[in-house]
Amino acid sequence: MKIAIYGYGNLGRGVELAVTQNPDTELFGVFTRRAPEAVTTVLDTTKVYPAADIAKYKNDIDVLVICGGSATDLPKMTPALAADFNVIDSFDTHADIPRHYAAVDAAAKQGGRTAIISVGWDPGMFSLNRLYANAILPDGKDYTFWGKGVSQGHSDAIRRIEGVADARQYTCPVQAALDSVRAGENPDLTTREKHTRLCYVVAKEGADKARIEREIKTMPKYFSDYDTTVNFISQEELDRDHKGIPHGGFVIRTGQTGVSGEHKHVIEYSLKLDSNPEFTASVLIAFARAAYRMNTRGETGCKTAFDVAPVDLCAMNRDEIIAHML
């Protein structure tokens, strides 16, 4: 199975590495909108092509993994490429998924291709766990907690404040809320009760730290609804202690069965990830395998993680899977 990467940032680099862990996949190359000679890939062997040339290779690539941003890249890229390639993306603007789905579905059907959108861990593995848990326990309540992990969007928001040289923001689940959910107490939790925000900020020389802290804590949408902690540190400390991109979280459904709901059940799925982009890339490769298999069976159009039989994600053959993993 020949995989190509369209867009080469952290996620693209993760896909490049994930291909090496899957013996049934090989990397065709990376497509970039930058000058190919200006791109340094993780692996020496990776070929780099101009994104503008992609159409030339429509018969050489089994699945194209589109590694663009959800705000402006993917809404254009995925529908544009889905007529010529089997594609995977990690579109994560939850509210716009139906519109994105419709655009990609039309293109993929027209070209006889298979697209799987919104793959990763949320949306993706978290969505799957919400669905399984809802199917099993119709009478229950869902909770999702994120973190501890780096939010790129929130880190960027801090960096835009005057006087800030650099910043890193962690989203942290509130332990007391997690404990209450796991105990089956079915709490109604406000935004503030579920997560806190922890910021490490490098101030420019002479900057007013009190003002910076105030601007962060009162920033609407990003911070004002949360208990936020701001720590000022040096650039050296930030680079030394906070250069990773960890993330993770928890999907929990609590529900009840029995004559009068007297039996409580807790279903919990959690991730603890040292590298958000590399883990997401690993999920993308598993679903790329499924897209390719579904396409060879004539199952075309736009799909989601919900439409993929789990057996199609795995390199092992079905008899082995049934014998060893059931």
Added chain:
Amino acid sequence: MKIAIYGYGNLGRGVELAVTQNPDTELFGVFTRRAPEAVTTVLDTTKVYPAADIAKYKNDIDVLVICGGSATDLPKMTPALAADFNVIDSFDTHADIPRHYAAVDAAAKQGGRTAIISVGWDPGMFSLNRLYANAILPDGKDYTFWGKGVSQGHSDAIRRIEGVADARQYTCPVQAALDSVRAGENPDLTTREKHTRLCYVVAKEGADKARIEREIKTMPKYFSDYDTTVNFISQEELDRDHKGIPHGGFVIRTGQTGVSGEHKHVIEYSLKLDSNPEFTASVLIAFARAAYRMNTRGETGCKTAFDVAPVDLCAMNRDEIIAHML
């Protein structure tokens, strides 16, 4: 969707209740090998039929949920019924699954029916989580822990010891082992290091408790490989404090990504269940829905949880699921 229950014990009662939580299902009735008039159902409205008459109803039942034991019932029942009915079972003798699969597949294909075997939480939801995690992290290690929960087989083994009036055995995961796995230490764990066994025993009057305790702790396969605690209590205490059938457990895969595996990831799925049979029954109903849908699409033969697209488990329609759960 008309569901019938074949075999009426704890699991059958759970299915009877689960049907009431799923508005798209209704209960056709219970089939029993006992005299129907001797069976008291949980719900007054449930009809009871003799198992011998089942073939008469082959056109009246959409899915038959077979609630028998894996040792002797299911290897006969499921292949015998799969030619005439869409069926679900919870066959859980892991080593014999390929043989059971082959027998059920032949029958279901011959009759144009759809069977899903080995549904529940282990095998079932735990298997699914092992598969997803393996597909995502090819370079990693799997761990399964069970408990804290009642093991019926181990409780029965204690009851067969001379001088024992009643008993209840709990399997408990060892917290230190769980902590080590979650910390990404990739320990190699012996049987003894993973689980302990906790026994509550009611001795008959005048019985030699020291001998009973010794016989339990040295019983091969069941107890001798474990650290086992034996507590003698009264029948009243057993009935008051240990009449529930809780269970649960943990499926964890740890793995690594990156240029040299420098990034560690932990995927964990866990269940905490007040009633093992009622939760298992809830899983069976979700897969009964999928079996029925797959059969209406002409997807016949024997399937497993691995073959079922998650969307087929859920009563909501696909557009709603994509819009609200992705």
